Amino acid sequence: MAEVRVMQKVLASNDALAEVQLAEVDRHGVLSLNLMSGPGAGKTSLVERTVERLRDRVRMYVIEGDIQGSLDAERVAAAGAGVTQINTQGACHLDGMMLQSALPGIDLSAVDLLIIENVGNLVCPAEFRLPAHFNVTLVSTPEGSDKPVKYPLMFERSDLVVITKTDLLPHVDFDVAAVERAVAKLKPGTPVLKLSCRTGEGLDDWLAWLGEKLAAKKQAAG
Amino acid sequence: MAEVRVMQKVLASNDALAEVQLAEVDRHGVLSLNLMSGPGAGKTSLVERTVERLRDRVRMYVIEGDIQGSLDAERVAAAGAGVTQINTQGACHLDGMMLQSALPGIDLSAVDLLIIENVGNLVCPAEFRLPAHFNVTLVSTPEGSDKPVKYPLMFERSDLVVITKTDLLPHVDFDVAAVERAVAKLKPGTPVLKLSCRTGEGLDDWLAWLGEKLAAKKQAAG
Numbered sequence: 195m196a197e198v199r200v201m202q203k204v205l206a207s208n209d210a211l212a213e214v215q216l217a218e219v220d221r222h223g224v225l226s227l228n229l230m231s232g233p234g235a236g237k238t239s240l241v242e243r244t245v246e247r248l249r250d251r252v253r254m255y256v257i258e259g260d261i262q263g264s265l266d267a268e269r270v271a272a273a274g275a276g277v278t279q280i281n282t283q284g285a286c287h288l289d290g291m292m293l294q295s296a297l298p299g300i301d302l303s304a305v306d307l308l309i310i311e312n313v314g315n316l317v318c319p320a321e322f323r324l325p326a327h328f329n330v331t332l333v334s335t336p337e338g339s340d341k342p343v344k345y346p347l348m349f350e351r352s353d354l355v356v357i358t359k360t361d362l363l364p365h366v367d368f369d370v371a372a373v374e375r376a377v378a379k380l381k382p383g384t385p386v387l388k389l390s391c392r393t394g395e396g397l398d399d400w401l402a403w404l405g406e407k408l409a410a411k412k413q414a415a416g
Numbered sequence: 417m418a419e420v421r422v423m424q425k426v427l428a429s430n431d432a433l434a435e436v437q438l439a440e441v442d443r444h445g446v447l448s449l450n451l452m453s454g455p456g457a458g459k460t461s462l463v464e465r466t467v468e469r470l471r472d473r474v475r476m477y478v479i480e481g482d483i484q485g486s487l488d489a490e491r492v493a494a495a496g497a498g499v500t501q502i503n504t505q506g507a508c509h510l511d512g513m514m515l516q517s518a519l520p521g522i523d524l525s526a527v528d529l530l531i532i533e534n535v536g537n538l539v540c541p542a543e544f545r546l547p548a549h550f551n552v553t554l555v556s557t558p559e560g561s562d563k564p565v566k567y568p569l570m571f572e573r574s575d576l577v578v579i580t581k582t583d584l585l586p587h588v589d590f591d592v593a594a595v596e597r598a599v600a601k602l603k604p605g606t607p608v609l610k611l612s613c614r615t616g617e618g619l620d621d622w623l624a625w626l627g628e629k630l631a632a633k634k635q636a637a638g
């Protein structure tokens with residue numbers, strides 16, 4: 195029981211911290227996304243393509259969460275966005291305390307879009323609220339279409355689901371309609387996009403979703 | 417600090433429980449494997465193929481760990497092995513207490529090979545010792561060859577690494593040699609196998625590894 199009590203306290207204080215951080219993000223009119231998926235579903239590839247396509251008109255900043263190393267941060271920096279790498283030192287998710295070590299060093303007044311790329315994990319990151327307006331969850335076609343059913347919390351907490359690696363559809367058993375049905379059941383109304391960072395197919399839908407959210411944010415900021 | 421202390425106590429008591437459980441497994445001369453990977457790397461497919469190929473000469477039993485549902489257990493049962501499904505109810509890994517709810521119900525005297533299929537997660541399961549002689553970690557080619565570098569603990573704790581979905585190699589960026597180098601650095605001497613459950617390519621290497629361990633176990637027991 196002790197473990198559970200401690201954990202609930204940790205989650206409650208994490209949520210409070212996330213709210214304070216999100217208020218700071220909002221104060222600067224920044225749109226913030228929490229990008230989640232299992233390992234290797236293509237989060238960094240999607241960030242790379244997004245930076246390449248938007249860098250001339252959207253000021254982007256990326257926070258990379260990884261257990262160790264800076265492989266992903268180097269990829270994002272090469273694509274042309276500012277980036278801070280957080281190493282969780284073994285932890286399976288990002289939380290508010292970790293972001294607190296990164297956020298004060300970022301000049302939010304020079305940012306339109308903040309993408310927080312979480313640790314590759316379909317379980318734990320869903321439990322920790324981050325200073326993000328939208329949770330975006332990726333599931334890749336080779337992972338199989340049973341993922342929403344098997345990892346329900348992640349999909350219940352998602353505002354957008356992106357099916358990645360659609361170029362592999364002819365080579366794997368993946369039922370797009372089954373994912374759409376499962377997502378609709380777990381969180382009715384959640385859009386499900388399909389794209390391939392390899393071929394570029396479907397990227398326009400993602401950029402359209404993003405453009406709409408950026409425009410709404412700008413309008414709200416006044 | 418409180419959280420860390422509680423966690424260390426949990427891990428220590430989990431390890432002690434795993435040792436007691438492994439002694440019971442050993443008493444019956446059963447070979448036990450802990451199968452780990454990220455979501456959708458092909459753990460259940462490998463178990464299915466293994467059951468199909470060995471069911472006539474090896475008595476197998478499978479414990480399926482999933483957050484919820486019994487999709488994987490149904491697949492394994494259809495392939496022809498006895499199976500117990502453990503639902504972790506949100507937890508990101510299997511631990512000794514969860515296995516304690518399953519093990520006493522299994523007639524180990526009628527089992528040669530016990531496969532414990534962990535929750536799909538490349539992070540947390542590595543921290544919890546289970547009653548297994550070997551940790552076997554799968555990484556699928558579409559996940560990318562950076563996985564050992566990014567999830568080091570999992571590969572440090574692995575006795576065998578299996579690269580799955582080799583049939584997709586022509587369609588993805590995956591560097592087999594890079595994985596072999598990273599694994600050799602994290603845990604020198606760990607074998608790395610390559611296979612495809614879809615085409616059957618490489619399955620013989622896996623069955624040879626398994627046959628060797630089963631023979632050694634039988635010899636030790638006999």
